[in-house]
Amino acid sequence: MISKNFFIALKSLAKGGKLYYLWLLILVSLIINGALNYAHQFDRGLIVTAMRDPVSWGFYISNFTFLVGVAAAAVLLVIPAYLYHFKPIKEIVLFGEILAISAIVMCLLFVTADMGRPLLGWHILPLIGKMNFPSSLLAWDVLVLNGYLFLNLTAVLYILHRLSQGKEYKMAFLFPVVLISIPWAISIHTVTAFLYNGLSSRPFWNASILAPRFIASALCSGPALMLLIFQLIRKVSTIQISDTAIFKIAELIAYAMAVNLFLFAAEVFKEFYSHSIHLAPMEYMYFGLHGHHNLVFWLRLAFFCNVGAFFLFLIPKTRQSYLTLNIACVMVITGVYIEKGMGLIIPGFIPSVLGEIYEYSPSLVEKFVGLGIWACGAMVFTLFVKFAIPIYSGSLLPPEVHEKLHPPKEHPGRRSDDLYEKAH
Amino acid sequence: MKIKIAVQFLVLITSLFLMSLAVGAADAPKKTAPINKEGIPKFFVPSPPFTEGIYPCSNCHAGLDVNTKPRVLKDEHTNIVFKHAEKQRWCLDCHNASDRDVLHLTDGRLIPFTESYALCGQCHGEIYRDWKVGLHGKRTGMWNGEKMYRLCVNCHNPHDPKFKELKPEPAPLRPSENGQIQSSTINHE
Amino acid sequence: MPSNNDELKNLKSGDGELSRRGFLKGAAIGISSIAVPFGTADASIWDEFFQKHFKEMSQDELQSTIARLEKDYKADYGVDIKVGTEKPIPNTLFGYGLDLSRCIGCRRCVYACVKENNQSRHDPQIQWISVLRFKKGEKWVSDLEESEIYYNPDEVPEEGYFYMPVSCQQCENSPCAKVCPTKATWKEPDGIVVVDYNWCIGCRYCMASCPYGARHFNWAKPNIPKEEINPDTHYLGNRPRIKGCVEKCTFCIQRTRKGKYPACVEICPVGARKFGNLLDKDSEIRYCIDKKRVFRLKEDLNTRPKFYYFFSL
Numbered sequence: 001m002i003s004k005n006f007f008i009a010l011k012s013l014a015k016g017g018k019l020y021y022l023w024l025l026i027l028v029s030l031i032i033n034g035a036l037n038y039a040h041q042f043d044r045g046l047i048v049t050a051m052r053d054p055v056s057w058g059f060y061i062s063n064f065t066f067l068v069g070v071a072a073a074a075v076l077l078v079i080p081a082y083l084y085h086f087k088p089i090k091e092i093v094l095f096g097e098i099l100a101i102s103a104i105v106m107c108l109l110f111v112t113a114d115m116g117r118p119l120l121g122w123h124i125l126p127l128i129g130k131m132n133f134p135s136s137l138l139a140w141d142v143l144v145l146n147g148y149l150f151l152n153l154t155a156v157l158y159i160l161h162r163l164s165q166g167k168e169y170k171m172a173f174l175f176p177v178v179l180i181s182i183p184w185a186i187s188i189h190t191v192t193a194f195l196y197n198g199l200s201s202r203p204f205w206n207a208s209i210l211a212p213r214f215i216a217s218a219l220c221s222g223p224a225l226m227l228l229i230f231q232l233i234r235k236v237s238t239i240q241i242s243d244t245a246i247f248k249i250a251e252l253i254a255y256a257m258a259v260n261l262f263l264f265a266a267e268v269f270k271e272f273y274s275h276s277i278h279l280a281p282m283e284y285m286y287f288g289l290h291g292h293h294n295l296v297f298w299l300r301l302a303f304f305c306n307v308g309a310f311f312l313f314l315i316p317k318t319r320q321s322y323l324t325l326n327i328a329c330v331m332v333i334t335g336v337y338i339e340k341g342m343g344l345i346i347p348g349f350i351p352s353v354l355g356e357i358y359e360y361s362p363s364l365v366e367k368f369v370g371l372g373i374w375a376c377g378a379m380v381f382t383l384f385v386k387f388a389i390p391i392y393s394g395s396l397l398p399p400e401v402h403e404k405l406h407p408p409k410e411h412p413g414r415r416s417d418d419l420y421e422k423a424h
Numbered sequence: 425m426k427i428k429i430a431v432q433f434l435v436l437i438t439s440l441f442l443m444s445l446a447v448g449a450a451d452a453p454k455k456t457a458p459i460n461k462e463g464i465p466k467f468f469v470p471s472p473p474f475t476e477g478i479y480p481c482s483n484c485h486a487g488l489d490v491n492t493k494p495r496v497l498k499d500e501h502t503n504i505v506f507k508h509a510e511k512q513r514w515c516l517d518c519h520n521a522s523d524r525d526v527l528h529l530t531d532g533r534l535i536p537f538t539e540s541y542a543l544c545g546q547c548h549g550e551i552y553r554d555w556k557v558g559l560h561g562k563r564t565g566m567w568n569g570e571k572m573y574r575l576c577v578n579c580h581n582p583h584d585p586k587f588k589e590l591k592p593e594p595a596p597l598r599p600s601e602n603g604q605i606q607s608s609t610i611n612h613e
Numbered sequence: 614m615p616s617n618n619d620e621l622k623n624l625k626s627g628d629g630e631l632s633r634r635g636f637l638k639g640a641a642i643g644i645s646s647i648a649v650p651f652g653t654a655d656a657s658i659w660d661e662f663f664q665k666h667f668k669e670m671s672q673d674e675l676q677s678t679i680a681r682l683e684k685d686y687k688a689d690y691g692v693d694i695k696v697g698t699e700k701p702i703p704n705t706l707f708g709y710g711l712d713l714s715r716c717i718g719c720r721r722c723v724y725a726c727v728k729e730n731n732q733s734r735h736d737p738q739i740q741w742i743s744v745l746r747f748k749k750g751e752k753w754v755s756d757l758e759e760s761e762i763y764y765n766p767d768e769v770p771e772e773g774y775f776y777m778p779v780s781c782q783q784c785e786n787s788p789c790a791k792v793c794p795t796k797a798t799w800k801e802p803d804g805i806v807v808v809d810y811n812w813c814i815g816c817r818y819c820m821a822s823c824p825y826g827a828r829h830f831n832w833a834k835p836n837i838p839k840e841e842i843n844p845d846t847h848y849l850g851n852r853p854r855i856k857g858c859v860e861k862c863t864f865c866i867q868r869t870r871k872g873k874y875p876a877c878v879e880i881c882p883v884g885a886r887k888f889g890n891l892l893d894k895d896s897e898i899r900y901c902i903d904k905k906r907v908f909r910l911k912e913d914l915n916t917r918p919k920f921y922y923f924f925s926l
Contacts, residue, residue, distance in 0.1 A: 044833055045832050047737060053830060117813065117814050123795040130795050130812070138794035139794045199788065277756045280756065354743055354745060354826040356826075559904070559905075559925070564879045566873060567872060567897075568893075592766065593721060595763045
């Protein structure tokens with residue numbers, strides 16, 4: 001049943017230019033380095049990290065949280081692509097889904113790296129373990145993350161399977177998958193937000209605005225990351241990704257960032273105006289608390305990045321210039337990475353529930369393991385895309401089938417623009 | 425073997441001493457009505473904390489004249505620093521003048537040193553109540569059975585009852601000092 | 614601070630353990646620490662891996678688990694450690710009282726607890742009781758932000774300060790049990806919140822959820838001097854823990870289920886610590902609640918602790 005093109009595409013993973021091999025080499029060495037450091041951590045225990053009882057989650061969980069957002073953001077592309085048949089985005093949604101898959105893989109790795117006894121991970125599984133469902137939000141997270149991984153894998157593999165046989169995919173099959181995956185994408189980030197949100201012990205997290213802000217910021221960082229990757233794919237492959245699609249996504253980021261900034265302002269107002277004792281974490285974040293201000297620089301930087309990027313995305317002129325667009329993308333990714341990573345997790349623990357301030361900053365082992373996991377994600381993404389490109393572009397198909405599926409494009413840019421106008 | 429004999433000897437001496445205490449205690453209150461024993465706990469750690477060799481007091485006091493005039497003692501008991509409502513009281517407000525081996529309550533009833541709580545309870549009524557039920561003071565033994573009580577004087581020096589300052593046990597390690605292993609690298613492999 | 618020698622020793626003892634168990638049959642396993650012991654001759658490691666949840670073990674399974682644990686402890690510490698499984702006493706709900714008027718912050722309780730409950734002495738140092746110091750007249754009780762844990766004067770109590778020891782409050786609505794993804798921590802019928810150390814996966818969600826900083830993590834294999842091991846233990850209490858699991862105060866379950874007072878109650882030089890059965894109206898703790906003004910820490914969170922602070926003066 002599996003088309004032989006699948007195997008041809010698989011074989012093509014080993015073939016590539018010098019840059020491709022160099023990239024893989026870098027990734028492999030980062031992964032090996034991460035694995036060695038993880039082995040050290042596994043052997044000695046998490047004492048090799050900088051986490052301690054007062055700040056019991058750190059770099060790993062921060063990255064996990066950020067990446068859940070990236071994974072969830074695939075939905076932003078899925079909605080217009082499948083539901084409104086907005087063609088320019090539809091063409092590239094596959095890569096969004098592959099990014100989501102890679103992000104979920106990283107999420108799972110980060111959680112595993114954070115576990116004290118990862119070998120007992122089976123305890124959390126339903127049926128064979130003793131999953132505390134529905135009481136524990138972490139149990140929910142296990143379900144929704146794995147479910148999301150499964151959904152995206154199904155969609156991607158199905159599309160590739162059909163395309164490799166030279167057929168269009170059937171909406172009758174794909175539509176239900178897509179329909180489920182949209183609320184599911186929202187749910188993975190909502191559940192992750194609830195995971196923190198539900199803890200009354202941590203006033204900083206115990207704010208209803210947390211989940212909406214999670215979604216809003218995820219809809220900024222995820223697509224921004226995709227914009228960068230799409231430009232790269234466009235350069236190194238024959239895949240056509242139209243400017244229209246890219247600018248449309250950039251515009252959507254501007255709206256998402258507007259919501260994110262508004263929610264942020266609401267949070268800042270409530271905390272600083274009411275000035276209750278629960279202000280302490282925010283004070284620590286933006287001004288420092290009792291002489292401790294490790295995070296102040298980073299969170300101010302995040303604020304600057306988010307606001308700056310908002311304007312760059314909002315103004316059509318800067319949005320449609322690749323220089324400013326890419327600067328804006330980097331700013332958004334930086335801003336949200338800080339804000340939904342360390343800037344979210346650490347202040348939850350500062351001051352600690354007993355009033356202690358422990359200024360956490362990740363140890364070298366944590367950084368190396370983290371880097372290794374990011375390299376794993378990049379590896380999954382690279383190989384997956386490398387595998388998908390020849391199938392997707394139809395270059396493996398007989399020319400006549402290829403022609404039928406991909407009519408020659410004389411002016412790809414204009415063509416997309418036409419469609420864009422039709423879609424509106 | 426020698427140790428065993430020594431221990432047995434010690435036990436013998438101690439029990440003789442305790443018996444003499446008990447005999448003294450049984451003798452003393454005969455003179456007046458017994459105190460109200462309602463709610464008084466049953467089990468105590470052994471004996472009030474006498475300075476070694478000081479009890480029975482009659483060993484010295486038996487032959488001495490009784491001087492009931494309040495005064496600062498110059499020749500004996502000079503090691504006692506009296507800081508317990510000292511402006512209102514002196515020794516014979518609690519110690520019994522005619523029989524130094526017992527104490528006396530304000531109404532004149534005599535009580536042995538082993539029941540001194542009744543004396544303390546005259547002024548510290550609320551604490552006395554709390555103590556009887558187990559809320560004031562240290563308790564050991566069984567929470568659902570025999571509880572070991574301490575006399576007031578086991579913890580508070582009756583002449584200077586305020587608790588003395590203690591050297592605290594060491595502070596916990598700060599998180600940044602707790603587990604230096606993190607600074608080592610993976611060079612052990 | 615541990616010297617490199619200590620670390621080396623730890624490593625060596627670790628290696629010894631492996632070879633003793635016939636861990637490395639083939640030299641092919643590169644990173645020994647990561648490799649699950651496939652093909653090992655000793656079933657003990659597999660038994661450990663597949664050990665069931667405490668509440669789901671049959672009597673036979675429980676007995677063989679206890680036997681295995683005791684054997685492992687003997688190998689590890691050279692001491693005969695007895696692992697008990699005493700059940701809750703019927704009609705008992707444990708409650709604790711702490712007299713803030715009396716506490717002088719001497720930390721005797723902290724170290725009595727460490728010793729009784731076989732807590733790791735260093736790397737990491739684990740202490741189930743944290744004694745907080747507050748300045749008189751300053752804000753204190755709600756978020757405890759002004760607390761000082763590391764006070765270290767020559768003598769206590771200090772002029773102008775008061776002290777508040779905090780340990781597990783044994784909440785009736787325990788956030789830790791609510792959030793644990795594997796049900797590795799739960800509230801027993803006598804009200805004690807316990808952890809099955811062998812079931813805990815070390816995700817530390819409970820630590821994030823606990824408003825009292827009562828849960829502690831074994832960041833490394835605990836370090837307990839052999840000569841200081843308390844061999845009288847309970848499965849859900851003070852038996853030596855494993856690297857990577859969470860632990861907490863259990864009201865000295867190994868003592869209190871036999872009728873004894875917790876170690877902290879017995880050590881307290883000022884008698885500030887009270888313990889008893891909340892269902893027994895004649896108990897010290899009930900008298901305390903009836904006669905004194907009591908409060909519970911962070912009552913706004915509705916965790917309903919069974920740990921009552923009170924002021925006798």
